[in-house]
Amino acid sequence: MSVAVCVGCGETKEGAFEPCDGCGLDPARGGTDRMLQARSLLLSERFFGEESLKELGRKIRTGEPVSYDTGRLSQLVEELKTQKLPVISRSTPGCSIVTWSVLGMLVVLAAGLAYLYGSWRH
Numbered sequence: 001m002s003v004a005v006c007v008g009c010g011e012t013k014e015g016a017f018e019p020c021d022g023c024g025l026d027p028a029r030g031g032t033d034r035m036l037q038a039r040s041l042l043l044s045e046r047f048f049g050e051e052s053l054k055e056l057g058r059k060i061r062t063g064e065p066v067s068y069d070t071g072r073l074s075q076l077v078e079e080l081k082t083q084k085l086p087v088i089s090r091s092t093p094g095c096s097i098v099t100w101s102v103l104g105m106l107v108v109l110a111a112g113l114a115y116l117y118g119s120w121r122h
């Protein structure tokens with residue numbers, strides 16, 4: 001996990017999509033708020049060094065305006081739209097449950113068809 005800064009309060013946290021201990025802001029639960037997620041992603045080790053992140057965090061804490069790179073933000077929004085980041089899918093365990101229940105239903109269906117086919121042949 002990389003170090004990131006909370007866009008809400010400037011607290012340092014682990015990973016851009018981790019919920020913040022300071023203010024409770026959870027970008028992954030923002031759902032469709034891609035701009036919030038993009039901003040969170042921007043304020044992470046992926047784009048800034050540790051010192052810059054500390055400085056950005058200090059700015060947010062003291063209420064100073066932080067200038068986000070709008071070009072990079074829209075690029076990140078696009079990236080979030082097209083690719084499913086592992087951190088996001090990790091925070092939605094319901095996804096795998098749906099996949100498994102669909103698979104289970106298919107197995108039951110196949111078994112049922114095989115049984116019907118078998119009894120029809122006899």
Ligand SMILES: [Zn+2]
Binds near residue numbers: 006007023
């Ligand atoms: Zn926070």
